[in-house]
Amino acid sequence: MLQSKVAYKTYKENPSDEEARNAILLIKAGFVEKVSSGIYNLLPLGLRVIQKIENIIREELNKIGCQELLLTNLHPKEYWEKTGRWQKFDVLFKTQSQTGSEYSLAPTHEEIIFPLVKKLISSYKDLPIALYQIHTKYRDELRVKSGLLRNREFIMKDLYSFHRNNEEVEKFKKIVDKVYLKIFKRCGLDAIETYASGGTFSPFSTEFQVPTPAGEDTIYYCSNCRIAWNKEIMKERKCKQCKKELQELKTIEVGNTFNLGTKFSEAFDVRYIDKDNKEKLVYAGCYGIGVTRLMGAIVEVYNDEKGIIWPEEVAPFKVHLISIYLKDEKKNQKIKKISYELYEKLNKENIEVLFDERENVSPGEKLVESDLIGIPYKIVIGENYLKYKKFDFKKRNWKYYKQINLAQLLKILK
Numbered sequence: 001m002l003q004s005k006v007a008y009k010t011y012k013e014n015p016s017d018e019e020a021r022n023a024i025l026l027i028k029a030g031f032v033e034k035v036s037s038g039i040y041n042l043l044p045l046g047l048r049v050i051q052k053i054e055n056i057i058r059e060e061l062n063k064i065g066c067q068e069l070l071l072t073n074l075h076p077k078e079y080w081e082k083t084g085r086w087q088k089f090d091v092l093f094k095t096q097s098q099t100g101s102e103y104s105l106a107p108t109h110e111e112i113i114f115p116l117v118k119k120l121i122s123s124y125k126d127l128p129i130a131l132y133q134i135h136t137k138y139r140d141e142l143r144v145k146s147g148l149l150r151n152r153e154f155i156m157k158d159l160y161s162f163h164r165n166n167e168e169v170e171k172f173k174k175i176v177d178k179v180y181l182k183i184f185k186r187c188g189l190d191a192i193e194t195y196a197s198g199g200t201f202s203p204f205s206t207e208f209q210v211p212t213p214a215g216e217d218t219i220y221y222c223s224n225c226r227i228a229w230n231k232e233i234m235k236e237r238k239c240k241q242c243k244k245e246l247q248e249l250k251t252i253e254v255g256n257t258f259n260l261g262t263k264f265s266e267a268f269d270v271r272y273i274d275k276d277n278k279e280k281l282v283y284a285g286c287y288g289i290g291v292t293r294l295m296g297a298i299v300e301v302y303n304d305e306k307g308i309i310w311p312e313e314v315a316p317f318k319v320h321l322i323s324i325y326l327k328d329e330k331k332n333q334k335i336k337k338i339s340y341e342l343y344e345k346l347n348k349e350n351i352e353v354l355f356d357e358r359e360n361v362s363p364g365e366k367l368v369e370s371d372l373i374g375i376p377y378k379i380v381i382g383e384n385y386l387k388y389k390k391f392d393f394k395k396r397n398w399k400y401y402k403q404i405n406l407a408q409l410l411k412i413l414k
């Protein structure tokens with residue numbers, strides 16, 4: 001894509017009303033725009049990152065047989081009264097229609113998907129079934145100060161699975177736990193499986209925590225076993241598995257998996273006829289990943305004093321191609337020609353490239369902005385190319401450029 005065509009704006013100064021590093025960088029680099037506290041617009045660059053994350057999630061969930069759907073975000077009050085959560089859910093956004101009907105704006109979707117699944121299943125042959133969506137959620141948070149980590153409106157992946165009994169939920173939950181680690185890994189994050197401190201190894205719920213000094217949560221981590229326990233009620237600081245002293249870490253929770261048992265099936269009377277011809281309650285699990293939060297967490301982990309350093313799989317583009325123009329018009333014609341040729345070549349090879357072809361921006365500004373945006377690979381075409389017939393090439397986190405030819409370049413990028 002030509003950079004002159006991208007709808008974005010970068011800033012030299014930090015926004016005055018943000019404390020969180022992730023929000024500061026995402027705003028400065030033109031990925032998001034703040035509308036109000038806890039409410040952000042995603043600009044084209046930001047949406048590209050979100051879509052990359054979403055596609056990783058889709059790929060991995062579809063592989064284990066999950067099906068995608070899209071549920072309404074306008075939830076009639078009576079659905080939430082059935083579970084008692086119209087009163088009890090502390091961050092529920094409530095709204096009223098012209099006719100006086102009351103609704104909540106979806107903070108989660110158990111109240112909608114259980115009545116739906118009730119219609120979809122009747123026999124044990126219809127189970128298991130696993131349905132997910134990637135959709136907007138609303139939470140009426142009192143305080144929001146962590147940028148993209150805690151918002152009033154955000155994108156979430158929520159998966160719900162339905163089974164014949166508790167063992168099947170546990171089994172499926174273990175599969176999802178593994179897939180989650182893979183999803184986070186592909187996003188560049190080493191998430192740590194974190195259990196409630198209850199002490200059981202057949203955990204009722206698992207959190208996926210990413211270590212970073214900016215984290216809101218605290219976990220106790222065993223580097224031997226690569227698992228952790230969350231801070232609540234954890235008294236002993238020793239690993240329950242190997243007895244090693246646990247390490248205290250600040251973390252961001254990027255996902256969680258829960259065994260719901262029959263709690264919601266009871267509320268909505270979701271049953272099936274088993275092999276023995278008896279009617280039984282459906283067992284269920286639910287599994288969340290905060291998608292916008294994940295983008296925030298990635299930025300918290302991957303940045304330096306110059307800007308963001310995107311992991312390759314979630315970067316808005318793979319390559320930032322930058323033409324550096326000189327004072328000599330003849331030389332500039334050559335630089336332009338080489339740059340456009342390389343741009344076409346990379347596009348043909350299906351390598352996603354952002355091409356800073358702008359002629360009215362100084363070399364210094366281009367390079368500073370490129371570091372801020374944080375695309376993983378940088379190719380600079382300028383004076384050096386004319387001298388050596390080689391591209392100046394570097395990874396975003398390298399200190400110096402390497403001079404390489406086209407064959408070497410394509411080999412690295414492919």
Ligand SMILES: [Zn+2]
Nearest residue numbers: 222225239242
């Ligand atoms: Zn251990």
